[in-house]
Amino acid sequence: MPATVIIGAQWGDEGKGKVVDLLAERSDVVARYQGGNNAGHTIVADGETFKLHLVPSGILYPGTTCIIGNGTVVDPGALCTEIDELEARGVPLDALRVSGNAHLIMPYHVMLDGAVERKLGRFSLGTTRRGIGPAYQDKAARVGIRAQDLLDPKILVRKLEIALADKNEVLERLFDMPRLDPEAVAEEQLGYAERLRPFIDDTALIVDRALAAGKHVLLEGAQGTMLDIDHGTYPFVTSSNPIAGAACTGVGLGPTRIDSVIGVTKAYVTRVGEGPFPTELDDADGTRMMERGAEFGTTTGRQRRCGWLDLVALRYAVRLSGVSELALTKLDVLSGFERVRICVAYRTREGETLSEFPYHQTVFHGCTPVYEDLPGWSEDITECRSLSDLPPPAREYVDRISSSADVPIRLIGTGQGRHQVIET
Numbered sequence: 001m002p003a004t005v006i007i008g009a010q011w012g013d014e015g016k017g018k019v020v021d022l023l024a025e026r027s028d029v030v031a032r033y034q035g036g037n038n039a040g041h042t043i044v045a046d047g048e049t050f051k052l053h054l055v056p057s058g059i060l061y062p063g064t065t066c067i068i069g070n071g072t073v074v075d076p077g078a079l080c081t082e083i084d085e086l087e088a089r090g091v092p093l094d095a096l097r098v099s100g101n102a103h104l105i106m107p108y109h110v111m112l113d114g115a116v117e118r119k120l121g122r123f124s125l126g127t128t129r130r131g132i133g134p135a136y137q138d139k140a141a142r143v144g145i146r147a148q149d150l151l152d153p154k155i156l157v158r159k160l161e162i163a164l165a166d167k168n169e170v171l172e173r174l175f176d177m178p179r180l181d182p183e184a185v186a187e188e189q190l191g192y193a194e195r196l197r198p199f200i201d202d203t204a205l206i207v208d209r210a211l212a213a214g215k216h217v218l219l220e221g222a223q224g225t226m227l228d229i230d231h232g233t234y235p236f237v238t239s240s241n242p243i244a245g246a247a248c249t250g251v252g253l254g255p256t257r258i259d260s261v262i263g264v265t266k267a268y269v270t271r272v273g274e275g276p277f278p279t280e281l282d283d284a285d286g287t288r289m290m291e292r293g294a295e296f297g298t299t300t301g302r303q304r305r306c307g308w309l310d311l312v313a314l315r316y317a318v319r320l321s322g323v324s325e326l327a328l329t330k331l332d333v334l335s336g337f338e339r340v341r342i343c344v345a346y347r348t349r350e351g352e353t354l355s356e357f358p359y360h361q362t363v364f365h366g367c368t369p370v371y372e373d374l375p376g377w378s379e380d381i382t383e384c385r386s387l388s389d390l391p392p393p394a395r396e397y398v399d400r401i402s403s404s405a406d407v408p409i410r411l412i413g414t415g416q417g418r419h420q421v422i423e424t
Ligand code: GDP
Pocket: 008, 012, 013, 014, 015, 016, 017, 018, 039, 040, 041, 042, 043, 044, 293, 298, 328, 329, 330, 331, 332, 333, 412, 413, 414, 415, 416, 420
C-alpha cells in the first residue's frame, strides 16, 4: 500500500520540492492536496533550477502522473503561465491532471487579498497576495468557482454573477476598487479554459486506480505545519491544512490507504511573513544562515527570517501528522558555526518550562527558547553522501534531532542539487 505523504514540518520552505523530486523517481503519481501558487517548490536538477508553484514536484519525470488535487486552489492564469514556461524548457506536461473539483482563484480574490492586507496595515499577515485566503473563503461560503465550471461557459457566467453580486459591493464600497463585469471575467477565464481543458479530470479516481494497481503515490504538501489553519500560529497562517490528514480530503482517499508520512525540516528554521517565531535570530548567526542558505522567498522574493532549530515545534509537527520519518535539509548551511544551538523547550513568561507546544496564543507569544548547545563543525559537507562521511559533530546533531523527535531521519540534505543528499 505505497502512499506516502510529504509535509513541511516548520513554516514552509523546508525543501519539500527537492525531497518530492528525489522520491518521484521511484513513484508513479505525485499529487498536491492543498494550497495554491502561494507555494514555491524548488528543484535543482543537472544545474537547472525549477521553481514550481502549482505543478507537482514530480513533473521532471516524464512517466509520472502529476495531479493538482481537489483540495488545492488554482489560479487558471498562473497555471497556464507555469505550464507554458515548463513546456518552453522542454518539460513534457501530458501527464498533468487537475481535479475538476479544485476551486479556482479568480481575479477578485487576488484583488481582495491585496486590499485586505493594505487595510490591515501594521496588523497585516504578510500573505503572498495570490488570492489564497479569499478563494478558500468562497469555497466554504459555497460561492466558489471550480475547475469543472471552466468546461461549461453558461454555468461559469451564472456563478460569476452570483459571486460578484457581493464582491463588487465590497470592492467598491470598502476598498474603493473598480467593480468587475461577470461577462468580462468569464471571457478571460474561458481563454484559460481552452488551454486547461485537456488536463481537467476525475483525479480521485486516478489515485484510487493507481493505488489499487499497487503503484507508488506521493502526496505533496505545501506550506508547513506551523502555517496550518487549525494547528498553526493562527491568525498568522495560510487558509488550508498542510498537515498530513488533509491529504485524504485534498486528494480524495481514505486514511487507511496511507502508509507513511515524511516530515521535511530544515536543520534550522525560517519563516516568511508575519507572526511569532520563538527561535528567531536578530544577529550575525541569523544573517549567516540567511546568506549561506540563500533564504529568499521562492514565490515573493522576500527575505526569510532565520533562527535555530526548534525541537518543541518539530515534535508538535511529528505528532500532528504522524510523521514516520524525517528529511533533514540544508545541514550544509550550518557548516562553520562554532556551536549549534537547538531549542529543547520553551520558557513561559511565568518561568514555567514547557516541552509541549502550548495551545494558547498568549502563552506561545510569551515563550522564549531554552537552548542546548552542541559543538559545531567547520568542514564543508556538500560532497558527503553517507552518514560516515559527516564530521562527528554533524552526526551528533542529526542523532540529537532524531532521538528528540523519536523518528528516524531518512534523508539528509547536503546541498541544493538533486543528488546532494545522504540516504540513511
Ligand atoms: P519548499 O517550498 O519546501 O519546496 O522549499 P523552497 O524551494 O521554497 O526552499 C528551499 C530552498 O532550499 C530551495 O532553494 C532549495 O533548492 C534549497 N535546498 C533544499 N535542500 C537543500 C539542502 O540540503 N541544502 C541547501 N544548501 N539547499 C537546499
